[in-house]
Amino acid sequence: MHELGLVMNVIHMITQDASSRGFRRVKSVELEVGEFSGALPHALKEAFRIAAEGTLLDGATLVIDEVRAELCCKDCGRTFFPGKQGWNCPYCGAGGADLVRGMELQVKSYVGEAEECQSK
Ligand SMILES: [Zn+2]
Numbered sequence: 001m002h003e004l005g006l007v008m009n010v011i012h013m014i015t016q017d018a019s020s021r022g023f024r025r026v027k028s029v030e031l032e033v034g035e036f037s038g039a040l041p042h043a044l045k046e047a048f049r050i051a052a053e054g055t056l057l058d059g060a061t062l063v064i065d066e067v068r069a070e071l072c073c074k075d076c077g078r079t080f081f082p083g084k085q086g087w088n089c090p091y092c093g094a095g096g097a098d099l100v101r102g103m104e105l106q107v108k109s110y111v112g113e114a115e116e117c118q119s120k
Contacts, residue, residue: 069102
């Protein structure tokens with residue numbers, strides 16, 4: 001599963017960061033997932049649940065922010081969403097466009113829980 005590899009990278013990265021900050025566990029993770037990132041949100045959630053077992057992220061909630069793809073016309077420089085016209089610019093009709101948003105798969109934020117203070 002493609003998503004499992006992605007999720008394992010995310011878990012690895014957060015585990016390292018959370019450990020260095022002294023967090024005992026991670027309560028939730030917010031991911032930005034682009035429309036063209038190649039990862040399916042429901043598959044990511046399932047992969048996350050499995051891959052997080054036994055880590056600091058065990059039982060953490062995965063929140064997914066889906067990012068809609070956005071294109072930028074190489075000719076007129078306007079941005080637009082791919083639609084019925086495909087990747088052709090709806091303003092000038094040019095065929096070349098760059099993807100400026102929609103490829104991301106990144107951790108936006110996470111919430112860690114610090115070690116409880118044992119002393120009185
Ligand atoms: Zn254009």
